[in-house]
Amino acid sequence: MDQKLEGTPKATLQLDGRAVTRSEISNDWGTRLQWQIKRDGKEIATTTAGLELTYEHPDTAPGKYEVVLQQFHYVNYNKDKEGKFTESKYINISDPVSYTV
């Protein structure tokens, strides 16, 4: 029987300059966490949210940056020809925070 991930994980973010600190995750599914970074509305990077709670994106090119915490929502193991998930995907589990460079 396949696992079914219930509930919705949640975290809160605090911004200090360009450094973003996340809270502990409630209803943590245990799947991979990642930071998603956008600049001027376009995704420019995703990176594993490791054990350190604070993350600072190194890019300082001018623009409006938005950072959000995401977790992988496993739905089923269906994949495309390249072996990548088709229905399981990352979802936002925090509100985004933004800063301008």
Added chain:
Amino acid sequence: MLHIGNQYLPLCSGGTRRSFLQIGAAAMAGLTLPNWLSLEAAGYVDEKKAKIRNCITLFLVGSPGHLDTWDMKPDAPEDIRGKFKPISTSVPGVQICEHFPRMARVMDRVALIRSLHYSTGASHENGQRWMMTGHDFDAANKQPHMGSVIARVYGSRSDLPASIILPRGIGNTGATTPHGQEGAYLGSAYQPFILGSDPSAPDFKVADLVTPAGQTELRVEGRRNLLHEIDEVQRQVETSSTQERDTAYARAFNMLTRPETKKAFDLSDESPKLRDRYGRNTFGQSCLMARRLIERGTRFVTVNQFDTVFGISCWDMHSDGGGLNNTYADYEHVLCPQFDLAFTALLEDLQQRGLLEDTVIAVLSEFGRTPKLNARGGRDHYPSAFTNFLAGGPIRGGRVIGSTDKIGAAPHDRPVEPPQVIASMYQAMGIDLETTMLPGPGGRPVRLIDAEPIQELFS
């Protein structure tokens, strides 16, 4: 004379229990007992309550590739080393996969065995039998699960079964041969109790511990009394088997009716923060339940991470594009993070509660995976080399037993076979393998396992 409700029913003159059963009366007394106790159970449960350590086995059904997890070869060619990178751990010189950052911090408590191997069939079921029983398959002489051995020799510490499997028994992994998680010749009284449901589900309940629909506990008690009266009749014609069965029945009723045994399975008793720490998924919550069961008297808990390898995200990384289409994506986004969180939560939780000294944790799997990536970028079954690990109890952490060659194809030094891992687990539990015997097939006493423990795990 039998009482059924308020009525007295005379038995047929000279009637035996068997004839009573034939007219269906037993169906009136029928009660759904937990699966691991059947009406034919005649096993005798040893009540000695010996002081041995407990064991929690995490069985990674499907089997992780050793080169992608705990025996990485970063200097090997690309089609061997794979996608992932190694990271340093709390043990100098020991590296593991980048997707186990929490485990990397606690490697000083873990003993890796990197040189495991066996040469018989590369099927899931063969690996399951090797690692759950310490024996190769012999259809005429099926071997019992480690937990069943412990249950037979030492009995239970409480009203909970001595051996429990969470959350489900292993089902379809390709063949119809046994999975090594049965009582075998020890009899049905020593079958592990199987939870049979998902402890992470919001509506989780233990199926066999729920009073049958439409039945009050008063009626359950009434049926117990009826069964007792039936057995009293049987005692007139039979002797020891009925009396021995009473022990099994007593345990079954205790499980059904005693609040403290039901509470062992109640995860709502745990703080939400701790449940989050284990991970809100089937495996994580099963690990948490394992800790509760050990705390409350179960001696041996086996957590099957999966109950099949088909059509689900699991370690069986064939990447075949069909029913066995697990890929690196499963490892990276689901499996490694979930394992990392749950395993380290269990280790830390046991330690914080003062239970780690008395609990052996064994992380086992069926085999490794082929060193060279297949044409689809996956890896196939490979029992010639794999990594399992132990922690807790007297196991000395921070060490690596054995090694494989440059591409992880074969043991390079200190080759280890599955029975030696089982022997090490028994020794870690405090069992004297030289003097402790088990009633084997035909009742003749046999050693628990015919192998020597890996002494480097203890010194």
